[in-house]
Amino acid sequence: xxxxxxxxxxxxxxxxxxxxxxxxxxxxxxxxxxxxxxxxxxxxxxxxxxxxxxxxxxxxxxxxxxxxxxxxxxxxxxxxxxxxxxxxxxxxxxxxxxxxxxxxxxxxxxxxxxxxxxxxxxxxxxxxxxxxxxxxxxxxxxxxxxxxxxxxxxxxxxxxxxxxxxxxxxxxxxxxxxxxxxxxxxxxxxxxxxxxxxxxxxxxxxxxxxxxxxxxxxxxxxxxxxxxxxxxxxxxxxxxxxxxxxxxxxxxxxxxxxxxxxxxxxxxxxxxxxxxxxxxxxxxxxxxxxxxxxxxxxxxxxxxxxxxxxxxx
Amino acid sequence: xxxxxxxxxxxxxxxxxxxxxxxxxxxxxxxxxxxxxxxxxxxxxxxxxxxxxxxxxxxxxxxxxxxxxxxxxxxxxxxxxxxxxxxxxxxxxxxxxxxxxxxxxxxxxxxxxxxxxxxxxxxxxxxxxxxxxxxxxxxxxxxxxxxxxxxxxxxxxxxxxxxxxxxxxxxxxxxxxxxxxxxxxxxxxxxxxxxxxxxxxxxxxxxxxxxxxxxxxxxxxxxxxxxxxxxxxxxxxxxxxxxxxxxxxxxxxxxxxxxxxxxxxxxx
Numbered sequence: 001x002x003x004x005x006x007x008x009x010x011x012x013x014x015x016x017x018x019x020x021x022x023x024x025x026x027x028x029x030x031x032x033x034x035x036x037x038x039x040x041x042x043x044x045x046x047x048x049x050x051x052x053x054x055x056x057x058x059x060x061x062x063x064x065x066x067x068x069x070x071x072x073x074x075x076x077x078x079x080x081x082x083x084x085x086x087x088x089x090x091x092x093x094x095x096x097x098x099x100x101x102x103x104x105x106x107x108x109x110x111x112x113x114x115x116x117x118x119x120x121x122x123x124x125x126x127x128x129x130x131x132x133x134x135x136x137x138x139x140x141x142x143x144x145x146x147x148x149x150x151x152x153x154x155x156x157x158x159x160x161x162x163x164x165x166x167x168x169x170x171x172x173x174x175x176x177x178x179x180x181x182x183x184x185x186x187x188x189x190x191x192x193x194x195x196x197x198x199x200x201x202x203x204x205x206x207x208x209x210x211x212x213x214x215x216x217x218x219x220x221x222x223x224x225x226x227x228x229x230x231x232x233x234x235x236x237x238x239x240x241x242x243x244x245x246x247x248x249x250x251x252x253x254x255x256x257x258x259x260x261x262x263x264x265x266x267x268x269x270x271x272x273x274x275x276x277x278x279x280x281x282x283x284x285x286x287x288x289x290x291x292x293x294x295x296x297x298x299x300x301x302x303x304x305x306x307x308x309x310x311x312x313x
Numbered sequence: 314x315x316x317x318x319x320x321x322x323x324x325x326x327x328x329x330x331x332x333x334x335x336x337x338x339x340x341x342x343x344x345x346x347x348x349x350x351x352x353x354x355x356x357x358x359x360x361x362x363x364x365x366x367x368x369x370x371x372x373x374x375x376x377x378x379x380x381x382x383x384x385x386x387x388x389x390x391x392x393x394x395x396x397x398x399x400x401x402x403x404x405x406x407x408x409x410x411x412x413x414x415x416x417x418x419x420x421x422x423x424x425x426x427x428x429x430x431x432x433x434x435x436x437x438x439x440x441x442x443x444x445x446x447x448x449x450x451x452x453x454x455x456x457x458x459x460x461x462x463x464x465x466x467x468x469x470x471x472x473x474x475x476x477x478x479x480x481x482x483x484x485x486x487x488x489x490x491x492x493x494x495x496x497x498x499x500x501x502x503x504x505x506x507x508x509x510x511x512x513x514x515x516x517x518x519x520x521x522x523x524x525x526x527x528x529x530x531x532x533x534x535x536x537x538x539x540x541x542x543x544x545x546x547x548x549x550x551x552x553x554x555x556x557x558x559x560x561x562x563x564x565x566x567x568x569x570x571x572x573x574x575x576x577x578x579x580x581x
Contacts, residue, residue: 015418015419018419019419023431026431026432026435027431027435082411137560137563137564138556138560140507140557140559140560141507141556141557141559141560141563142552142555142556142559143511143514143515143518143531143552143555143556143559144515144535145514145518146514146534146548146551146555147516149534149537149538149541149548149552150548150552152541153541153545153548155543157541164541170366181414207364235393244421248426250427251426251427252426254426254427254430255426255515255518255519258518258519259538268521269430270520273430281431285431292442
């Protein structure tokens with residue numbers, strides 16, 4: 001188990017390094033640089049060159065990459081050209097919105113998917129199962145940003161129960177939570193559709209195994225056998241998909257933040273893109289991709305801990 | 314009615330709408346008619362008109378064209394490169410197989426939409442870059458699937474027989490592996506098509522995909538959101554069009570999977 005975890009962690013570090021190199025290369029090899037954008041079209045080549053020198057943009061690619069990574073490892077994410085301030089506190093403030101939003105959404109997705117998936121698998125082929133499968137098919141087809149707009153239409157425009165967008169800050173925790181309810185629902189319920197289907201099919205598979213018959217023969221009730229034996233056996237595929245979904249949750253958060261005008265990482269990325277604030281974009285993308293890679297490794301290790309057969313792979 | 318037929322009908326309607334929009338729409342989809350803006354649905358404007366007086370029904374029809382185009386090209390890129398890489402990995406083995414799989418795993422860990430945002434922000438927003446981004450994100454999906462399915466075919470006796478008869482790896486890949494893994498590839502292509510439509514809608518909604526005057530369902534939703542209080546109905550139709558198309562493709566994919574795999578059909 002330890003050697004498996006060690007192997008996975010080595011791959012993790014390599015993947016993170018590779019990811020950072022690609023993100024850096026993708027944005028650095030662009031024609032034009034931040035200095036040109038900051039000074040505008042009327043600037044002379046000399047002033048652009050002077051500013052580029054001041055920002056360190058005239059350094060070779062490798063040197064700039066190493067100074068970016070080296071700084072990041074020490075918690076220094078560099079300077080934002082547009083805001084003219086250190087990037088780390090800038091991102092920290094945005095994370096105070098994005099992190100609770102994704103956590104809230106994941107909670108909704110997992111809660112709904114587990115309940116609905118277990119219910120559907122337990123009543124396979126009956127009307128309850130068919131209804132849940134129908135709803136999940138709809139959930140797969142509805143774009144999360146449209147669902148967000150529909151939620152705004154219903155709960156903000158019509159009934160005025162929740163704000164239609166914006167974020168008041170954590171000074172008033174209740175108002176802040178209220179502002180996150182609709183975005184988290186938009187993000188979480190659509191994800192729940194996928195997870196429900198996975199939970200159901202993994203459980204249906206496990207329920208058909210021989211050990212379930214043994215468990216019933218030993219005298220366990222159907223319900224108890226389901227929770228004690230079927231669910232743990234169905235857990236690895238559910239966990240794997242939940243881990244993979246974390247990535248669409250993060251990407252979805254970028255979109256949803258734009259629907260609800262939440263001042264999170266997603267909004268910051270967009271502003272920085274239009275400002276050609278490359279370092280901020282690079283930091284944000286790594287910050288969004290990093291946890292996805294981390295979570296996937298974590299899920300693999302946990303799945304291997306539950307199911308020893310996976311360690312050989 | 315079974316899922317296969319239902320899905321085929323939905324996708325058929327989508328294709329017909331796209332074809333029809335090439336020849337005829339009630340109004341030119343991008344025609345601005347400010348005096349008649351926010352018209353309610355009527356005989357003149359079946360689904361009403363938007364904030365610039367554009368006919369919503371015409372825009373929905375024209376949007377089908379864009380969605381289909383994006384899906385076809387993006388899935389084409391994914392199938393073209395992904396299947397080639399997967400076949401290469403399965404036939405050549407060794408470090409090449411390792412490299413292709415490691416690269417695919419890496420690409421999987423990277424959120425596809427994030428990749429699209431990165432690409433379109435770097436090389437400029439626009440439908441072409443959006444299609445490329447969605448297509449690139451499709452490549453690892455098909456590479457992994459092709460390799461896994463291809464490896465199981467390569468272990469069969471008839472491949473051994475072909476090899477004994479002197480057929481080379483390229484001939485075996487095209488004559489034996491590809492026809493035998495076509496079924497799962499077609500099913501996956503249908504599902505990726507649906508995902509591509511969703512991704513294009515999201516990118517266009519964010520302003521990174523289709524640019525005016527090109528009509529896109531995602532862009533229509535972005536426009537509609539500014540007028541939620543004035544004309545909430547504008548936010549309904551484009552979303553319905555997206556959901557209808559994606560639902561149809563998903564149903565078609567599910568139906569094809571069941572139809573192409575008799576074992577699965579028996580178990581359900």
